[in-house]
Amino acid sequence: MTLALQPVFAAGGPVIPNFGGGSNCVVQNHQFCMSWFLDNFHSVFGPAIVQHIVLTLIAVGVGMPIAFGAAIFAYKQNWFETPFSLFAAFLYTIPSLALFELLVQVTGINRFTAEVGLVSYTLLILFRNTLTGLRGVPPATIEAAQAMGLTPRQTLLRVELPLATPAIMAGVRIATVTTISLATVAAYIGGGGLGALIFDAIQSGFKTEFVAAGALAILLAIVADILLVLLQRVITPWSRRRLQTT
Amino acid sequence: MVNRLISITDGDITIDGESVRKLELTQLRRRIGYVFQQIGLFPHMTIESNIGAVPRLLGWSKSRIRSRAGELLELVGLDPEGDLRRYPGEFSGGQQQRIGVARAMAADPPIMLMDEPFGAIDPIARERLQNDFLRLHRQVRKTVIFVTHDIDEAIKMGDRIAIMRDGHLVQLDSADRLLASPADDFVASFVGEDRGLKRLRVRKLDELELDPPAGDDSSASVSSDTTLHFALSRMLAEGTTRLNVVDGDTAVGSVSLGTITRLIAPPEDANGHLAADGTSGHPAAEGAGE
Numbered sequence: 001m002t003l004a005l006q007p008v009f010a011a012g013g014p015v016i017p018n019f020g021g022g023s024n025c026v027v028q029n030h031q032f033c034m035s036w037f038l039d040n041f042h043s044v045f046g047p048a049i050v051q052h053i054v055l056t057l058i059a060v061g062v063g064m065p066i067a068f069g070a071a072i073f074a075y076k077q078n079w080f081e082t083p084f085s086l087f088a089a090f091l092y093t094i095p096s097l098a099l100f101e102l103l104v105q106v107t108g109i110n111r112f113t114a115e116v117g118l119v120s121y122t123l124l125i126l127f128r129n130t131l132t133g134l135r136g137v138p139p140a141t142i143e144a145a146q147a148m149g150l151t152p153r154q155t156l157l158r159v160e161l162p163l164a165t166p167a168i169m170a171g172v173r174i175a176t177v178t179t180i181s182l183a184t185v186a187a188y189i190g191g192g193g194l195g196a197l198i199f200d201a202i203q204s205g206f207k208t209e210f211v212a213a214g215a216l217a218i219l220l221a222i223v224a225d226i227l228l229v230l231l232q233r234v235i236t237p238w239s240r241r242r243l244q245t246t
Numbered sequence: 247m248v249n250r251l252i253s254i255t256d257g258d259i260t261i262d263g264e265s266v267r268k269l270e271l272t273q274l275r276r277r278i279g280y281v282f283q284q285i286g287l288f289p290h291m292t293i294e295s296n297i298g299a300v301p302r303l304l305g306w307s308k309s310r311i312r313s314r315a316g317e318l319l320e321l322v323g324l325d326p327e328g329d330l331r332r333y334p335g336e337f338s339g340g341q342q343q344r345i346g347v348a349r350a351m352a353a354d355p356p357i358m359l360m361d362e363p364f365g366a367i368d369p370i371a372r373e374r375l376q377n378d379f380l381r382l383h384r385q386v387r388k389t390v391i392f393v394t395h396d397i398d399e400a401i402k403m404g405d406r407i408a409i410m411r412d413g414h415l416v417q418l419d420s421a422d423r424l425l426a427s428p429a430d431d432f433v434a435s436f437v438g439e440d441r442g443l444k445r446l447r448v449r450k451l452d453e454l455e456l457d458p459p460a461g462d463d464s465s466a467s468v469s470s471d472t473t474l475h476f477a478l479s480r481m482l483a484e485g486t487t488r489l490n491v492v493d494g495d496t497a498v499g500s501v502s503l504g505t506i507t508r509l510i511a512p513p514e515d516a517n518g519h520l521a522a523d524g525t526s527g528h529p530a531a532e533g534a535g536e
Contacts (some may be wrong), residue, residue, distance in 0.1 A: 020505075054529070139291075140284030141287075141288060141289070142286075143282070143286055144286030146275070147275055147278075147359075148275060148276065148280065148299055149272040149273070149275035149300065150299075151272055151275035154303075163288075163289065163290055185357070236290065238290045238335065
């Protein structure tokens with residue numbers, strides 16, 4: 001995924017410029033042509049970015065409830081942890097291209113197949129972090145909640161889940177960044193997004209498109225991570241407020 | 247067991263004649279204020295929300311919860327203005343336990359259950375918390391069940407002290423009775439070899455039959471509401487065997503060393519008490535456990 005930036009074509013000779021009447025930079029296929037990038041941002045990169053974001057949002061948006069539900073169930077029923085962990089870890093360890101290739105045989109080359117693959121990669125991280133977060137809630141806090149007469153459901157919603165939020169959010173951050181990066185590979189099976197531009201560029205040898213799409217994917221991941229950090233600060237105001245002197 | 251965090255395997259506990267086994271769990275717990283050593287404040291909630299947790303369950307209005315939280319913070323010696331919006335992590339252990347006490351009292355439960363509440367707090371802060379809680383208790387008049395492993399704390403805080411050993415009740419008495427006539431060797435060793443001296447701390451001069459004032463102006467005087475312990479230490483410090491006792495400015499009598507020593511001497515019924523209990527006669531060493 002991250003090797004998208006490697007100058008794969010640097011050593012090659014002039015590539016046949018089939019971009020019809022482009023600038024000198026494009027004709028000579030320089031590493032990066034800013035003017036072409038700016039000219040085509042609106043028509044090529046903009047839609048690809050939107051598609052990439054949608055692809056990621058759906059993957060995390062579907063993966064989260066599944067992993068979240070599984071983690072809460074495993075928190076209450078310990079036996080469930082091992083089978084679900086194994087299942088999620090198994091999915092996680094399959095090389096992405098291999099998994100996508102396998103899925104294509106079942107569901108064909110389309111967005112759905114891409115999403116199935118991406119969702120399956122989010123499960124392990126989201127499950128683990130949610131469960132770890134829940135288990136990290138101080139026993140004394142839970143005891144206090146019970147002693148006050150909170151029902152198990154109220155304890156979960158008002159005490160355990162809020163306190164697990166930092167760990168859950170950490171999982172969401174990792175899952176989101178991973179998915180943004182994996183989604184470029186998912187273009188191989190019809191996921192679209194920035195990955196489609198990268199595959200295009202690999203076939204045509206057009207360096208500007210390749211560099212730009214790769215850089216945008218990285219930028220997208222960084223921006224998403226920053227936004228999630230900000231979100232976490234807003235929803236867990238208590239985690240930053242600590243006694244200064246001990 | 248009282249609030250059924252641990253379920254009852256045998257026997258029963260009744261509150262106002264009602265068995266806790268028959269009460270609905272959440273209802274029972276909301277009527278018992280619970281304070282324990284680990285405090286267990288909710289780190290993600292402001293102090294106001296922490297104190298308001300049970301009232302919220304009971305459906306109190308926001309404004310009522312707010313004013314109640316402020317009132318309680320003041321009662322436990324914190325700032326009702328600024329501290330309500332802060333989070334538990336911003337407070338020291340002693341302050342957190344004050345908040346814990348305030349939280350337990352939020353819905354004005356008739357009973358408070360305090361399980362080693364000051365156990366994890368440094369001695370100086372603990373002393374202050376004990377004194378503050380004693381004062382608080384005189385104001386709020388609740389039934390408090392206070393669990394401690396510290397006999398001095400029990401003597402200081404308790405009206406009646408129950409000594410438990412291996413899950414059995416060994417003795418239930420006032421601090422004075424407990425120190426004067428321990429039920430068995432276990433209790434005797436638990437309250438300590440110096441139980442005579444400890445007794446002096448729970449007795450005050452105004453509980454004694456005083457001798458007439460010594461008349462001699464040169465002799466030192468103590469207030470009638472001081473403990474015998476303090477009076478004795480004054481005697482030792484002044485090198486005298488008799489102190490004048492005053493109430494405000496008026497002399498009310500005098501106390502002699504002999505009066506105090508007679509009190510420490512074991513009362514007549516100590517042996518009868520020993521025989522009444524099945525565990526008596528065991529060697530003192532066996533009583534080392536709690």
